[in-house]
Amino acid sequence: MSGYGSSKFYRIFKIIVRVRLVKSLGLLFILFLSLCLGLFAWHKKANAAELEITDFAPFFERYIALGQAISIFNWDIETGVAPVGSLETRAKTIAVLSAELFSMSTSEEMGNFFKAVERAIERNTADDITLGTCQILKREYDKLTCIPADEYKAYSELTTIAAHRWREAKGENNYGIFSPYLQEIIDYQRRFINYRQRAGMVFENPYDALLDDFEPGVTSQKLDVFFEELKASIVPLLHNIMSLETDTGKSHDILYREVPIQVQKNVSELIMKTVGYDLKRGVLRESAHPFSMGLGQSDVRITTNYHPNKFFASFYSVMHECGHAIYEQNVAKELEGTILDSGSYMAIHESQSRFFENVFGRSLEFWKGIYDDFVIAADGHFDDVTAEELHRAVNMVRPSLIRVEADELTYSLHIMVRYEIERMIFNIPDLKVGDLPALWNEKMRDYLGVTPATYSEGILQDIHWSLGYFGYFPSYALGSAKAAQIQSAMKKDFNVDAAIRALDVATINAWLTDKVHKHGRMLNSAEIMAQISDKGFMPKYYIEYLSRKYAELYKISH
């Protein structure tokens, strides 16, 4: 049955079979292994492809908490709680958290979120909040992904220290303390613009890259037109007013009488109550430069500062910051806990602060309405003054050095000075920080006819540049202009003058909430202005507002 031959063949066959079996098993094993490894390798990607929008909730919770942590550290520093000796280490802490936020903003997970939103859009299951969130974060993502993370971290650390040095420099009237930091910040921003351009973003003017951060779609070309239009009406109006033989003695007296800080604090309480700032979800503290800070609608804080002989500076800074804060407090409840629970871009935010500060707070109706309560809160310091005299004083036109103390008419000229210098900084590569004070003084002389005697009253007056906020200032002028347009639109719906006279802020805030506040960051500036007027933003309302207001105040033909 088994001859040699057959036996030999059988053995060979067995060997072949064995070899084949081993090979096959090996093959199978290798196949299995590679399948496993392949599955493992694609696991993450596959997983990412299956992620639903709700899966990103913990990611956004961390994202929001980190942002709030950065804010609270800044608040701690700005309100003077953090010990001076800790500022360098606090700057480091803020830098680490900002780097972490940067890293989240530009992370693979963020990218996966965008993909999940895309899939939801395809399936028609994306809700408005998700779409709004995605739109804002995608814009940020595109802007940030072109900046190296290390560089952004160093920049963030720099601005925290720079803000401190700015404070020192301003206190000591010593530009040299701050200027090296300013130069560094400018160098970073110039590089950041380059990174964006290299990443394919197109800006007609390099400065537009920075303008776009605070107000998407705003360009220096558009601003040139806006400011030219403004200049064409403000400057003649200003000359007209300055040529009048107006007795401003009483107004001077009112504006600069000494008011004890405790009395000023009591008046701040009255203002906050009057404009409907909810102190259960807000708090007022003091800082070098007044600001507002929102940690979501349940916690929107403001600051001011008090000087015994600059009572109306604190008065209107509180009204201004309240305008910002009321905006964020009135965001729709359903946006709470999302990144949309805040205000839209800067010019809209400024339109709300300007509305309360100027349209509301510098109107004759306001002064008539608040007069009795004001006189009581001011504790005898303004018993001899009428509502009309207060109204005239707080609207006294006088070219001056300090932006935040400027009257409504000359205010935009202060902004033009900053706008034009910023535009130069980012268009003239060899312009150095050493050149800026002279430039500042020259432009102040040209537009306002006044020249600062000190750095503190000149180029060092504002915190913005120390924080790297180039491109921010124009929002103030745009905000004022939008506030005027808002009032005009509001007048179509109810008697605004009567509401102000009655201090009926409930009606005013309900209107603002409906058109502006409730949307939070769901709508951008253009979309919000489209809620106000079919034609969107138009500067003419501002020019009309200023012309009418000052014609009435100074009894000149309009």
Next chain:
Amino acid sequence: MSGYGSSKFYRIFKIIVRVRLVKSLGLLFILFLSLCLGLFAWHKKANAAELEITDFAPFFERYIALGQAISIFNWDIETGVAPVGSLETRAKTIAVLSAELFSMSTSEEMGNFFKAVERAIERNTADDITLGTCQILKREYDKLTCIPADEYKAYSELTTIAAHRWREAKGENNYGIFSPYLQEIIDYQRRFINYRQRAGMVFENPYDALLDDFEPGVTSQKLDVFFEELKASIVPLLHNIMSLETDTGKSHDILYREVPIQVQKNVSELIMKTVGYDLKRGVLRESAHPFSMGLGQSDVRITTNYHPNKFFASFYSVMHECGHAIYEQNVAKELEGTILDSGSYMAIHESQSRFFENVFGRSLEFWKGIYDDFVIAADGHFDDVTAEELHRAVNMVRPSLIRVEADELTYSLHIMVRYEIERMIFNIPDLKVGDLPALWNEKMRDYLGVTPATYSEGILQDIHWSLGYFGYFPSYALGSAKAAQIQSAMKKDFNVDAAIRALDVATINAWLTDKVHKHGRMLNSAEIMAQISDKGFMPKYYIEYLSRKYAELYKISH
């Protein structure tokens, strides 16, 4: 040349070759693929295996920044800045950050760090800071990895809200506002103990798991012995003193005279200056319950609270918190920016606060030394009082209701009340929060002979339980005992009485810095006590200290 047969064979051969070639190629391809995937799969692990300790620097920067963010949010709430309406959302923020910190503490990256340290130990390249860091984090890692992350997050959120409810409950003398939260916290802690036991940690008594959080190695068995020993000397001493016909009228008058808050604030300034608390790296604010909070040596803050007729309560709370703060301010510079830049475990921390509050601040030498400056700062409120009378007043023994206002002698009895209740809570599963007020009152009556008339003066007086700090209280008594031993050791090196009399805190702080402060978290309690005495911690010094002190004060035989 090519017959059918050969041709056929040739074709078959070619097919076989082809098949084999295809197979071989396929095999090679599969081999290559699996190699790639294999490499990819092991890449991370391989990478982790190559990580050096320095590679973890960014990880620890984030870890420290997150911890500081949690602290600063708590500071913001506790010092009454955060608006009341934001407390729920702030609790959420803190919970999210705590969850993130928890996740880092128990992360794969943390595990990799431990492995990197192990490798460094094998190669003999691990430095002391790394070893110290690893030791603390490994302990925490082992404790935390047995608690589910979700549960820890919910617990963290709960304690933030509970602390707020406790404040409300205390203000309104309403235990019912707080008790449901307390029950929840206890339930969590009971579960946490279970998790640890299930993870193989062995505790003779369940409560020991919590004691170990604040003081490694301390057990209820050891504490039973400590407290028994203490009770055996304090209680007879207390009875002895109470039986004396001492006129305490003047002391009462001194302790409870009304002192305007502004004057108290001026005295706080004097105290902080006297004890060497560096205000460039520190700040004093107000809160419901005094506390200290360190964000690294450059920023160690304290709080107190002021009541017009409880002047010495704020006086000694400032001294107490200064003791904590000086400790953290004097940590070695080279530990800055590491997790070791803080104080060691609680009993050592308390020994430093007790040292300044009692050993230093309640001594006759201190009152003689500070007398002139004190009288000036107190602005006429203590002109009629001698240093000796002040010394006697602040050491007046009188069983009372409030722990933080207790004299040095009865203080430990207050701790015993809490210690025994905590031990019961974690040993008697069906003990409910509803049972605790009666238990509290009973024990107060037994040990101190007084019974609280209100919850606020009883079980609601301390914030600790609302934060989940069970096992913390014994540290206070241990700290007092260690402070006495520290003084005893100090006396071998220099004349402590003379130094206190001269308010020579430089000498005292230099000694404390050398033995205790500079080590930060490098050494645990036992290691620090070994620096103080060859025999480590011994309660007898405390008993001797108390006996001698009160014998002298009350002129009784010692």
